[in-house]
Amino acid sequence: MLEVKNLKVQIDTAEGIVQAVDRVSFRVEAGQTLGIVGESGSGKSVLAHSIIQLNPKPATIYPEGEIIFEGKNLLELREKALRKIRGNEIAMVFQDPMSSLNPVFKIGSQLIEAIITNQKMSKKQAKARAIELLRDVGIPDPKRRMQDYPHQLSGGMRQRVLIAIALAGNPKLLIADEPTTALDVTIQAQILELLRKVQKKYKMAIILISHDLGVISQIADNVLVMYSGRIVEDGSVNDIFYRTTMPYTWSLLRSLPRLDGQRHERLINIEGQPPNLISPPKGCNFHPRCPFATDKCLKIDPELTYRSKGHSAACILSEQEFMDGKERIEATEKERGALTYDRTTA
Amino acid sequence: MTEPLLEIRDLKIHFPIKSGVLQKTTNHVKAVNGVNLSVNKGETIGIVGESGCGKSTLARSIVGLLKPTSGEILFEGERIQHDHQKGMHKIRRDIQMVFQDPFTSLNPRMKAGDIIAAPLKAYKMTENLQGRVKELMDRVGLKAEDYDKLPHQFSGGQRQRIGIARALSLNPKLIVLDEPVSALDVSIQAQVINLLEDLQKELGLTYIFIAHDLSVIKHIADKVAVMYLGKVMEFAGNETFYKDSRHPYTNALLSAVPLPDPEKERRRKQIVLSGELPSPSHPPAGCVFHTRCPFAQEACKLEIPSLKAVDDNADHLVSCFFPMSAEEQLAKLSQTTSG
Helix, strand or coil: CEEEEEEEEEEEECCEEEEEEEEEEEEECCCCEEEEECCCCCCHHHHHHHHCCCCCCCCEEEEEEEEEECCEEHHHCCHHHHHHHECCCEEEECCCCCCCCCCCCCHHHHHHHHHHHHCCCCHHHHHHHHHHHHHHCCCCCHHHHCCCCHHHCCHHHHHHHHHHHHHCCCCCEEEEECCCCCCCHHHHHHHHHHHHHHHHHHCCEEEEEECCHHHHHHHCCEEEEEECCEEEEEEEHHHHHHCCCCHHHHHHHHCCCCCCCCCCCCCCCCCCCCCCCCCCCCCCCCHHHCCCCCHHHHHCCCCCEEEECCEEECCCCCHHHHHHHHHHHHHHHHHHCCCCCCHHHC | CCCCCEEEEEEEEEEEEEECCCCEEEEEEEEEEEEEEEECCCCEEEEECCCCCCHHHHHHHHCCCCCCCEEEEEECCEECCCCCHHHHHHHHHHEEEECCCCCCCCCCCCCHHHHHHHHHHHCCCCCCHHHHHHHHHHHCCCCHHHHHCCHHHCCHHHHHHHHHHHHHCCCCCEEEEECCCCCCCHHHHHHHHHHHHHHHHHHCCEEEEEECCHHHHHHHCCEEEEEECCEEEEEEEHHHHHHCCCCHHHHHHHHHCCCCCHHHHHHCCCCCCCCCCCCCCCCCCCCCCCCCCCCCCHHHHHCCCCCEEECCEEEEEECCCCCCCHHHHHHHHHHHHHC
8 A cells, every 4th residue: 555665865954964764665555553663863753754745844855765655656746636645545643642733723623624624524514523533532522522622631632632633534544653652551552442443443554653662562563673764674563573683673672671571680771872864884874883793794784685574674694693693692691790680699 | 677768758749729810729739649658778669650640749849849738758767847948958968869851951051070060069079079070970871071061962861871970979868760761762771770770789879760661660669659649559569569469550550561572462451441640639539549440339439548558468558448469350350341
């Protein structure tokens, strides 16, 4: 349904041109959820905004690549045609539910506006549809809630309203950019359940962007791992969480504190900071922080290569080399006593 | 039993809501509403809860930034007197704070070194000031040449290290950490958590660690307190808390944490709470959790449960009339849905 081919996105800033997204390709099929995970600055939001070209203009340039949605290259469409797709066929939900709603209009009128701009409907019909949408997203007493202003709703409720607005045009693809990051865990659980429910009802594809590997593991079918503007691993959720052969994903998973972890167990961190995207490092972008890095990584900029069906990773290590390296790293860590330490003996 | 370093007794912090032309006080936001907690030396107490539960307000009153409405906070057996300037001067030296947002908690016009030196100057400990600051910077993993840099030249993780160095500068006994890692990326978060654990081990510090992330708390805390609408719902040692929690709210909270493990995620059953946090200006009568509790009964609406030991374990306190384990809770829930 959506296919992104070799996309490059550059942002012109005062300090120089930032390679925000670099040679990215992926596909999303109807009814599927694609999770995009990465740290801040990895380019995941820029990538998602690029699909419907919401990045600031004219600072953002798309020098290469194609974004093909139902046979049309979105990068070649004129603004008018694009506007028909935005909100209608592709809708978006943002992170911050407070700043994405207009504070001076009632949520009912904001919903009705979204419905009328996208579909030919009388105001009366639109109102009925708005109430139905609010009910779909689990807002109790929707008729009365239509009269509320955004500030009268809690964060979770506002996010539900935004999802309702996104659903107004019966989209085929919903892009959710960190939809639960500003919410508490119990509310996050409600919103994730809601997304699954509306996905089934509306048979949508979802692209969900998150920095939270827990959220991704709960909701995604397929996952893209991004690092410094590149996709470094692409696979099913099980490929990524259980069968990774990519040093970055592996390190990221190890650095997570876990509910089933040991108390005071030493977390394995990734040394250093993500690279500067104005002048990225030579060779592989991750090599300055990579525990597996060799001299070769300084020279070769790895492409995404085939690992197994539907699973690819951008690393020059073969699976065997990765496994050997992993063993070596874990052995030295044990030797240094870095894995666990007992505070009582200290 | 050793004397607790910090003891909080029936602490209440209410903020007035003023309205009308005369700005009459019409109601109160009961941010913290009767909290009892004791912290032993060398321990880390984790405080978790959703936004609005009063955990940050509690933290601020411990470091002396907010005056309690009633109740008291004892530090080393002595009552903290929030109005007493001289007394507070001494207390502030022993109790330091690290803030959540590494962007707004550092003065953008001050050099990193000067930020760390500021508390030392305020306490007139200016002997070998530069040397002391460089030692602190080294301790938290900053380089000596970072001394003259401004906050914006650092990344989030490094900025949080500056905040930690500043808190350490006066050799405090207790550090209150208010969401110190929640603004950081996972790979950086791990660096800061490891640093905090190393510092605690080396310097014998006591931490009050506030977070909304239960996995982070699992890692760092010796004891965990869950707050809801200004009250402590459950308080237990780390092991007990994560294996044998008994409060329906704790169980729901633990079950809502998404696991970075897709297979487990598919297999497990979640307890999804309905509804949202009620307003702290109109907390529900009786048990504050009863409006969202799937097991609330008549008694819960009328009477306020007190924090009581369960299973005769004095270290496991629950504020619930009908405490139950997560398994019992799930079993009961599936019964009601099938029947």
